[in-house]
Amino acid sequence: MVNVYGLQSPSEKKKLWEDLTRIRYEKPGKWIVFGDFNVVRYPSERCHSKFCPSCASAFNKFIQDADLKEFNMGGEKFTFMSRREAKLSKLDRFLVCSGYLNSFPLSVVTAHPRELSNHSPITLQSAVADFGPIPFKLFNSWLLKEGFDQLVIDTWSRFKGFGTPDAYLAAKLKFLKNSIRKWRKEVSKKESEELDDSILLVKDLEK
Structure with a gap:
C-alpha cells in the first residue's frame, strides 16, 4: 500500500511516477496506490481551474x-475544493494492480462529503461483510448530555422483575438499555435536524 502526496512541479511529478513504476516492479505483489496525486487525468476532472495536458499525459502514462x-468513484464528483477561488478538482483516487482487481472484483471506491477539510475523504471497500446485529454502544459523550443521568436513575429504580440474581440483573440491564435506546433515538433525531441545517448553511455559503 502506497500513500501518495503528489508534488507541485511537473518535473518532480514525472520523477515520482518513474520512481513508483520502478518500485512497483521491484516488489511483486498486490498493489494499492492511493492519496492526493495533485493531478487530474481528464479535463472533466477540473472545474474553474486550468487543465494541464502534459501533466495529465504523464500521469496516464504512469x-x-x-x-x-x-x-469508478461513487459519491462526490470532485475530491478537492480551493475555498478561496472555488476551484474543484478530482485529485484523490485509488489505483490498484490487476492482481488486486482479480482478488476483489466487487471493490467499491467512494468519495464522501467534504465537511471539515478542503479534501473529500475517500474509501476503498474490498468486500461486503455481514457481522450480524449491531451491538449496543454507549458513548462517553452521552454522559455529558442534559437529562441522561436522571434517565438512568429513574429507569433503574422503576424496574420490577424476578428470578435468580444473574437473570434479574440481565433483565434489569436490558430494561435500561431499551430505555437508553429510546432516549437516544429522540435525541439523535434532533441532532440530525440541527446537523442537516448546518450542512445546508455551509453549502449555501460555498455556492
Missing part, C-alpha cells in the same frame, strides 16, 4: 506503465 487500474 498508470499504464505500472499496470494499474482505477475504480
